[in-house]
Amino acid sequence: MNHSTSASLPTSSNLLTELRDRVDREFQAKFSRPATVIAAAPGRVNLIGEHIDYNDGFVLPMAIERYVVIAAAPAADASRPTATVYSTNLQETTQIPLGNSQAATLGNWGRYLEGVVAGFAEQGIQVPPFDAVIGSNVPHGGGLSSSAALEVATATLVESLTDHTLEPLQKALLCQQAEHRFAGVPCGIMDQFSSVFGQADHLMLIDCRSQQYDTVPFDADGISVLITNSNVKHELSGGEYAARRNECDQALRKLNQNTWRNVSLEDVQNASSSLSDIELRRARHVVTEIARTIQAAEAFRDSDWDAVGQLMYASHESLRDDFEVSCRELDQLVEIASELGTESGVLGSRMTGGGFGGCTVSLVRDHALPEVIQSLTSRYQSATGVTPSCFSSRPALGAHLIQPHA
Known part of the structure; x- marks a missing residue:
């Protein structure tokens, strides 16, 4: 897959085009010259497997x-030890x-960039000084991997500025190491994988053990x-x-295994006397969620929307009850979506991301989107006093250069 051209851009790229133009204009205004390279990378949403x-x-x-x-360009002063980023x-x-x-x-958002630059430097790839402007339309703090x-x-x-393609x-x-260090x-590999490998009109079934997808x-x-x-x-x-993470690790040790992939639900139930109540519930979520994710991938391949919907709701219940990472507001959104149901065009819904707030993800028939959004918004607002933000998406193209470095 070629990440360096814009030929494969999805047709629904108006938002990306607007963002690119805004960032490009801002660069010229800030630095009094045109950008020589423009790079883009998407956020992600996880449909199941939390x-x-x-x-x-x-x-x-x-x-x-x-x-x-x-948007960026090399700095005029090639000896400068920093990049200036707005x-x-x-x-x-x-x-x-x-x-x-x-x-x-x-201590600010610059540490993410610093971590990436350090990762290149560690591999002997010296990053030249540059000026850059960053813009984003990935909602921040919503669990969408901004x-x-x-x-x-x-x-x-x-990669473009150094002419070193990884x-x-x-x-x-x-990028995962940058987030860790x-x-x-201590995130898993999903977020960075999704942003790098994303393909239009495709989901990714990522095996987090083998790092294959x-x-x-x-x-x-x-x-x-x-x-x-x-x-x-x-x-x-x-x-x-x-x-x-710690609770899962403790449960796995008590199960005398070194990977959850060797653990069945029966194993968890048989070991229930040696696990604390919390460890039992965490273990039950991990084992059942792994199974649900594999089943969901097959259901997507078969366009079995009833099965996909049931698996999404079951995933939410497990995250709410066994893993305890949901909250009243997320439960409210999923409950409203469930009550609207298939007759209103909602096929399934669940919390997504780390939890304790953030977003839900739902599958909705296109013709029903306006009414579903209106119902979700008004009913959630009535229940919580908070106005939610909604947008729909199709699977999008991953990281790519909009304008390669000249």
């Missing part, structure tokens, strides 16, 4: 039609060190993915995320 990417499971994400775009969303500038940083020296999109867009830009897998892993988030055609004319941001973020996710 909190199992760090447990050797399978996940089924897709890249979304919301991107981080970076964020249009935050309206602030930061200086990115270009050496082999061992840990973040920046940070991974920023990392992957930066890596795609740096293998796509290598690029995804470099520089942002302090299969494309799953989204043969669904007349069906879109509706992403609804609860616009609520309970500030628990950092510590809670690490706690869930």
Whole structure:
């Protein structure tokens, strides 16, 4: 798959075109010269397979039609030790060190870029000083991987500026390491993989143990993915995320296994006396969610929308009850979607992302989208006092250069 051309861009790329034009204009206004390279990388939404990417499971994400775009050009002063980067969303500038940083020296969003640059420097690829402007239409803080999109867009830009193209897998892993070491988030591989490998009209079934993936055609004319941001973020996710990982690891040790892929639901039930109640529920979620994800991929391949919908609802219940990462607002959105049901065009719904707020993902028939969005919005607002944000997407193209470096 060629990540360096825009020939494969999905036809519904108006939002990307508008974002590119805005970032390009901002670069010229800021730096009084045209950008010589423009890179883009998408956010992602996971359709099923939550909190199992760090447990050797399978996940089924897709890249979304919301991107981080970076316009850049080499700096006039080739001896400068930093890159000057301006964020249009935050309206602030930061200086990115270009050496082999061992840990973040920046406390703001610049640490994501610093981590990526350090990853290149570690491989002996010296990044030249550059000026850049970043713009994004990936919703921030909604569990749609805005940070991974920023990392992957930066890596795609740096590839062009240095004329060193990484293998796509290598690029995804470099960006994952940036998130681990520089942002302090021990994420699995799904977010960066989705942003690097995304293909229009395809989902990705990623095996998080082998780090291989299969494309799953989204043969669904007349069906879109509706992403609804609860616009609520309970500030628990950092510590809670690490706690869930620890609980899963403890349960796996007590099961005398080194990978969840060797554990069946029967194994979990047989070991219930040696597991704490929390460990039992965490283990049950991991094992059943891995199975649901494999089943969902087959159901998507067969266009079996009833099966897909049932698996999505079952996934949400497991995340709510066994993994305890949902919240009242997410439950409310899924409940409303379920009550609207197939007769209203809703095929399935679940929370997506780390939880404790953020987004739900639903499959909705295109003709029903306006009414579903209206119903979800009004009923959720009545129940919570919060206005949600909704947008629909088809599976989108992954990281690519909109304008290769001259």
